[in-house]
Structures are given as structure tokens and as C-alpha cells.
Amino acid sequence: MPITEIVLVILLILLAPFSVAGLSLINTGLGRSRSAAHCLLTSLCIFAVAAGVYVICGFAWQGYIGAPAHVIVVAGRQWNWLARGSFFLRGIEFDGAPISLAAGLQIFSVGLAALIPMGACLDRWRLSAACASTALLAGWTYPLFAHWVWGGGWLAQLGINAAMGHGVIDAGGSGTIQAVGGLTALALAWILGPRRGKYSLEGMPTAIPGHNAVLILLGCFLAFFGWLGLNSAGAILFTGAAPGRIVLISINTALAAGAAVLAAVLITGMRFGRPDVSISANGWVGGLVASSASCAFISPLAALVIGAIAGALVTYSVEWFELHLGVDDPGGAISVHALGGIWGLLAVAIFARFPAPAVDIGGGLFRAASTRDAGQALAQAVAVATLIGFVLPLTYGLNLALNRIWPQRVAMEGERQGLDLYELGGGAYPEFVTHSDEFGQFR
Amino acid sequence: MKLAGFLLLLAGWAIVVAAVVLLIPANARVIFVVAGVGVEMIGLTLVIRSNPLAAREKE
Numbered sequence A: 001m002p003i004t005e006i007v008l009v010i011l012l013i014l015l016a017p018f019s020v021a022g023l024s025l026i027n028t029g030l031g032r033s034r035s036a037a038h039c040l041l042t043s044l045c046i047f048a049v050a051a052g053v054y055v056i057c058g059f060a061w062q063g064y065i066g067a068p069a070h071v072i073v074v075a076g077r078q079w080n081w082l083a084r085g086s087f088f089l090r091g092i093e094f095d096g097a098p099i100s101l102a103a104g105l106q107i108f109s110v111g112l113a114a115l116i117p118m119g120a121c122l123d124r125w126r127l128s129a130a131c132a133s134t135a136l137l138a139g140w141t142y143p144l145f146a147h148w149v150w151g152g153g154w155l156a157q158l159g160i161n162a163a164m165g166h167g168v169i170d171a172g173g174s175g176t177i178q179a180v181g182g183l184t185a186l187a188l189a190w191i192l193g194p195r196r197g198k199y200s201l202e203g204m205p206t207a208i209p210g211h212n213a214v215l216i217l218l219g220c221f222l223a224f225f226g227w228l229g230l231n232s233a234g235a236i237l238f239t240g241a242a243p244g245r246i247v248l249i250s251i252n253t254a255l256a257a258g259a260a261v262l263a264a265v266l267i268t269g270m271r272f273g274r275p276d277v278s279i280s281a282n283g284w285v286g287g288l289v290a291s292s293a294s295c296a297f298i299s300p301l302a303a304l305v306i307g308a309i310a311g312a313l314v315t316y317s318v319e320w321f322e323l324h325l326g327v328d329d330p331g332g333a334i335s336v337h338a339l340g341g342i343w344g345l346l347a348v349a350i351f352a353r354f355p356a357p358a359v360d361i362g363g364g365l366f367r368a369a370s371t372r373d374a375g376q377a378l379a380q381a382v383a384v385a386t387l388i389g390f391v392l393p394l395t396y397g398l399n400l401a402l403n404r405i406w407p408q409r410v411a412m413e414g415e416r417q418g419l420d421l422y423e424l425g426g427g428a429y430p431e432f433v434t435h436s437d438e439f440g441q442f443r
Numbered sequence B: 001m002k003l004a005g006f007l008l009l010l011a012g013w014a015i016v017v018a019a020v021v022l023l024i025p026a027n028a029r030v031i032f033v034v035a036g037v038g039v040e041m042i043g044l045t046l047v048i049r050s051n052p053l054a055a056r057e058k059e
Helices: A002-015 A018-030 A033-062 A096-120 A125-151 A158-162 A174-192 A213-240 A243-272 A276-290 A299-322 A334-351 A374-406 A413-418 A419-424 B001-020 B026-049 B052-058
Strands: A070-074 A077-083
Touching: A002 A096, A002 A213, A002 A243, A018 A033, A018 A096, A018 A213, A018 A276, A018 A413, A018 B001, A033 A077, A033 A125, A070 A413, A077 A125, A077 A158, A077 B001, A096 A125, A096 A174, A096 A213, A096 A334, A125 A174, A125 A213, A125 A374, A158 A374, A158 B001, A174 A276, A174 A334, A213 A243, A213 A276, A213 B052, A243 A299, A276 A299, A276 A334, A299 A334, A374 B001, A374 B026, A413 A419, B001 B026
Parallel strands: none
Antiparallel strands: A070 A077
């Protein structure tokens, strides 16, 4: 890579941590005041554990395009299923080589993916258990799927091996980061169960609003900066997008988020008489999530459509999960990241165009095609099928097994006191009377 | 029921992978991928319905 491109990618990578900061603030604001400090401290610890475990073994199994890997030969073709790198990033020269840049970006990407389940587990997830679960995600679940899409694995090879378009395209991580994190959030929400007082004996949900709208909305702004870095750096490193596409990527990211939040504001305004802050904020993030996979290869008009659909999807699915499926998701993590990420992957098939110079990875990984390829839709569908049919059972099984030996949910007394007092010994707002229990009969 | 649901999820994914790896004709591949996704959806439905709160809402 030319030195100017290396510097550019490094600057983009350094924007990525803002996504982690933004999501942490959003989660904290959507949770209860009695667990605010615990939420932020857990977010810090999750990021620390994710980064550490990923450096130890995660990147060794994720690898990069062209790096050594384990392959299976089936039907006369090689299918790459796991990288064969060295632990602790040994052997990687940090001299601006693409693999070193990818390792840098992935540290922040895995931190973001590991933080997503926090949104669904607010107010009841033990700090130690969150760290243990994060180690599983960062050490195994995330690297495995990310290798298949970004590391030259079998999903990326679908173009070469099976003539399916360019293989799975996921520039900024709608599938690898967002959907993996969102499906892990779903698995944990099932395992942990709902918050105390969330559902009545009849099964009707009770509203437990977030405690700080300013944190939520400030987090949205910070997340936007992070997503600019994720989408741009990911598109350059993992799909070979030309650096000049960064302007288009930035425009598309902004338009998608904007269309999503406006859709959410309009829909909640029409349905409830006034716009809902938390759902609108979730809509904004949903637009960012959905834009990630296709940001480098869609027109601005398509970005508007993708974002608007993402905003509507998040708005209705938050209620659907809570009311009809009995899943307590305070931060909307499942709707925003799992459903938004899946929509982002499918949107590539519907809206993306791949002019030949736009996709150019050394090693011939991506099959060159200058026109829209119907096989691309099938490749994206295979990626979605893999997420739902393999990643979800995998992450559920791992966390269920962990729960047997290391209970993930805090004791009921801890939930009543608030995690700040119970686990940390001090509240985030010690000078204020922050809560009173107002619930009647509950399960 | 939850275990059956997860097994169906894995089975559906296996059908999709087998279709991609083993089948050559595009039409056959599409049909079997769609079939695999269908099996996954059945499995996901079973897993969702096994949630006590969701099951109670259905009654």
C-alpha cells in the first residue's frame, strides 16, 4: 500500500473507538440509574477482555486474506474454514502491511461486537460473568465468523468457488460485528431472563424507561464518528475499495443514519402522539448498522432507502420482541444489531453495484464482475443463513454452558438494590434519591 | 422444544452448506438454499415459542 493510503487507514482506524464509547453511553442511558456506573465499568472491562483475548488467540484464528489457513477439500475445491496464525500477534510486522492494519481495526471491532450484548443484559448481568462471556465471543465466536467473511474464508470464497457474485460482501461489519453481537445479545437475553418487575404475572410488559436521555443521544453522535472509521477502514481493508470511496462511504453512512432516525421519529410520533427518544436513538444506530455492509457500493439514494427501512424495522421490532416474544431487551440490542445487521447484509444484494475498479483484492479472492451479479444475492443469503443457523446456536450453547458453571445473572437482591451498590459498593449518583420501586405484582 | 429448535437451526444450516458445496446447477442450489433457510425458520420458531413468556402470550 502507498504510504499515503497507510496513513489514511490508520487515521480511520483511530476513529473506530468512538463507536465503543458511543454505544457504552447509549446503553448506560437506556438502563436504570441504580446500575449506571456498573454499566459503564462493565463496558470498559468488556472492551479490555475482548482486546486481550483477541490478541492472545482471536486474530490467530481470524487471520487475513492470503495468510496461512486450514482448508478442507470438498468436491475438488478448497474451502478455507479457519486461519492458522500465531498467538499474541507473533509474526506480524507492524510496518503498514494490510494484515497489521487489519489487526488494529479488529481490536476495536471485536470490542464493539462484545459490547453489543450489554444492551440486552442491562441491570442484571454480573460484571465477572460479562467478562467471561466476552472471552468466549472474542476468542472464538467472533474470529470464526469474521474469518469466513473477512479472512479469506469459505463465505468470501463463494465467488471463486461457487460463482456466487463476489462472495459475501460486508465492508463495515453488518454481519461480522453487528449481527454476531446482536445474536449473542439474543442468546444472553434468553439465558438471563427479563428484569425483575418487567413482566406482570399475566405476562404483560411494564415500561422501565432509561434514566438519562442526554447520555443516549450524545452516545448516538459519538457512535456516528466511530462508524465512519469502521465503514471506511473496513471497506478498504476487506473489500479492496479505493481510498477515494471514503467520501461516498461517509455520505452513505450519514444518510442512512439520518433516514433511520427520521423514520423512527415519524413512526413513533404518529403511533404515540410524540416521538420516543429511546426508539429514535435506536433507529439512528440501526441506520448506522444497516449501512455498514454496503456503504462503499451503493448510491446515496439507496443509502436513504436502506436507512429508512432500518429505522422502521427497529421501531416495530423493539415492540415485537418485548410484547410478543417476551424478550426483555432494554437497550434494543437485538433489534438494532441483529435485525439491522441482517438487513444490512441483504441490502448489499438489492442495492449494491460493483464497478470493476471498486473491488480489487490481491490474490484473486473476489471474482471480478463489472455488472450486478444475481449470485450475489445468494451469497448474502448464505451469510444470513450461517448467522442464524450456526452462530446463534453456537453462541447460545457456549453461554448456556458458561451459565452452568458461572451464573451470569445477579441475585435478586442485587437487582433490587441496583448493581452499582451490590457489585461496586457505590452508586453513580450518590447525592440523589434515584429510585423507588413502583411495581405491583410481578414475576 | 428449545433443543429441537436449535437442532433444526443447525440442520438447516447444514443443508445450505451442502447445497453450496456439492451442487453445481444454479437452480438446484437456489432451491436447496431456500429449503435450508426454511428449516432454519422452523427451528427459530420452535426456539422462540419455547420461551415461557412468549408461550404464555400465545395462549
